[in-house]
Amino acid sequence: MAYDEYLADRIRRQLQEKQIMFAELKMMGGLCFKVDNKMLCGIHIDKKRGDSLLMARIGESVYQKELEKPECLPMDFTGRPMRGYIFITEDGFDSEDELSYWIDLCLAFNPQAKSSKKKRKKQ
Secondary structure, X not given: OOOOHHHHHXXXXXXXXXXOOOEEEEEOOEEEEEEOOEXXXXXXEOOOOOOEEXXXXXXXXXXXXXXXXXXXXXXXXXXXXXXXXXXEOHHHOOOHHXXXXXXXXXXXXXXXXXXXXXXXXXX
16 A cells, blocks of 8 residues: 555545545655645655655745644655655544644645646657
8 A cells, every 4th residue: 555545535525525626646655635736735654664644735934833743744755854844643633623734734825835837748
């Protein structure tokens, strides 16, 4: 299993209940949820421990405050943390209210988020 299907279903349900149109994109062994063609959140497996992590794009204005929480980690794929993105351990999204908190934080930032550049097809 590349990512946690149960967590994916929980995120889908939350977005549907909030009446948010979204798309899904499988990438790097995980799953990303996109709103308005911008990454909102995703699911990643910690390869060291095998635990599911929720990846959240929350923006830089709340980044430092949220990182102070014990269930939050800097999102670090390459050795350099990506500011504005965090990983949340399973302790941080155990309940539906906790998961909703993170999704709402991502949705609050989404209008300010920049879309990634479209790749042009080679001719």
